Amino acid sequence: MTNPDQSSSAVQAGSQPGYTSPRLPANNPEPTNPQGNAANANEEVAARTTQQEADISSWLPITANRNAKWWYSAFHNVTAVVGAGILGLPFALSQLGWTAGILAIVISWVITFYSFWQLIILHEIVPGKRFDRYPELGQHCFGPKLGYWIIMPQQLIVQVASSIVYSVTGGKSLKKFFELVIPSWADVRQTYFILFFTVCQLVISQTPNFNSLKGISLIAAVMSCGYAMISFVASTIRGAHHHQHVNHGVRSNATPGKVFDMLNGFGTIAFAFAGHSVALEIQATIPSTPEKPSKVAMWRGVVVAYIIVIFCYLAVAISGFWAFGNAVEDDVLISLEKPNWLVALANIMVFFHVIGSYQIFSMPVFDVIESYLVGNLGFKPGRLLRLIGRSLYVLLAGFIAMCIPFFGGLLGLFGGLVFSSTSYYMPCVMWLVTQKPKRFSVHWIASWISIIIGVLLAVFSPIGGARQIIVSAKTYKIFS
Secondary structure (H helix, E strand, O other), X not given: OOOOOOOHHXXXXXXXXXXXXXXXXXXXXXXXXXXXXXXXXXHHHHHHHHHHHHHHHOOOOOOOOOOOOHHHHHHXXXXXHOOHHHXXXXXXXXXXXXXXXXXXXXXXXXXXXXXXXXXXXXXXXXXOOOOOOHHHHHHHHHOHHHHHXXXXXXXXXXXXXXXXXXXHHHHHHHHHHHHHHOHHHHHOOHXXXXXXXXXXXXXXXOOOOHHHXXXXXXXXXXXXXXXXXXXXXXXXXXXXHHHHHOOOOOOOOOHHHHHHHHHHHHHHHHHOOXXXXXXXHHHOOOOOOOOXXXXXXXXXXXXXXXXXXXXXHHHHHHHHHXXXXXXXXXXXXXXXXXXXXXHHHHHHHHHHHHHXXXXXXXXXXXHHHXXXXXXXXXXXXXXXXXXXXXXXXXXXXXXHHXXXXXXXXXXXXXXXXXXXXXXXXXXXHHHHHHHOOOOOOHHHHHHHHHHHHHHHHHHHHXXXXXXXXXXXXXXXXXXX
């Protein structure tokens, strides 16, 4: 990852297309030139530096392998987008009501589909250059230092927040699975299940690069579609038998409660469209030539993924709220009780899916950690560095998840705080900066609408999420 102290020229050119090199340690001093030919000496140093950059690029997890197919993009994006957030959509409808809730999902789908297209185009907006990482595109748009500090903190918060939420989701789903299959395990603390999930991630996190995740990501994508359909079918059956006893009004009766719930509901929906923070990194794994740029394959995969996304989202949201009304849990699978075997199957599918999602969102974090350790601190690339750096991150995310496992509140808090930026308005801002569309043209209007909605989400939604966490914390004991 580019250090903000690098010059702008370093941002514009890398050792290979798409790689913005980190600052390299000066462990190869410039050789003496007895003939006084300083120009040749400088060329030798530059050549060695370029080779160092190429070696680092070929080791870092984002740029190590560029042999992905278009369908890799499809299931990577399904895994990234159809994540833990889908389970909270019925809960969001219970906070917003039928009309506002469904409109919010559809509008969010349209906006994020459009902003996804913008990122795909911007990936190779400069001829011969690929912006393989979100911060690299930010540096191109806003300058080396400003662009870095605008994008990098937001992307890192998105990735870390996803890791925490997926740890909570994995632990809760595994606990529910064992409660249904082995009832005597009902008293086992949720903390232990989150810990087991974290141990699994310690092992899988040693996967060397993004393309090495393709098998895990494919399984995760299948699992996500599987539990979405189970939730849809089971909720529909449940609703058909108990529909007359369900209240479909909003959860709160008092005005302050309605307002806070509405804000949290919008944040939950924003969290459900969080795949943009890894869009450029996924596209970086696809080969690109002037005759066949990566945007063609990437866009094909995103179209397939987003068709699956809207079908799953509406199916789960509508059926879950219809079946349980405003009594639905913040994870709809918790509301489902029978048949036990089906609910258990859905929960174990969630567990395996979030294992893959966790890795998809963590890979850019691993890239940042390793590029900084190698490029700025001079550590030698290798398995030991990967083991230590990634393990420390996974352990930290797992510890935080065990401390604050408030699924619904976390979705609203993080969804509004940073996911709305990376998915809703930041791609549009960068599009306006680089493309400069004509005022009141289609792209100008669409971008500004997305920006306004995204900023409103970023400002107000975290309030609802924070309140939800405070309310949940009143009855929670740490490591329970």
